[in-house]
Amino acid sequence: MSDEKLPASLRRRDDRSAVLEDIAPYRGTSLAERSEILSALCRLAAEQVSARRDGERILRHEDRRSPEAERVWLRLLAAARA
Secondary structure, three states, X not given: OOOOOOOHHHOOOOHHHHHHHHHHHHOOOOHHHHHHHHHHHXXXXXXXXXXXXXXXXXXXXXXXXXXXXXXXXXXXXXHHHO
């Protein structure tokens, strides 16, 4: 089935194209501008979490790592400390 009739945002594309499209508005911004964008995103996230009755539970949640991910993490930590 062709996706030509779908809006551009829903059409299939490769990961590289998707990432480049996502970051396009931020390319060429200064460090100060990116810092302000990040701050605004953090404020939004805090507002969204605090608006929920289960906000504290959400903040305490940690995804479990697979054994493979744990091994990679430990290897990267060891390499960074070396």
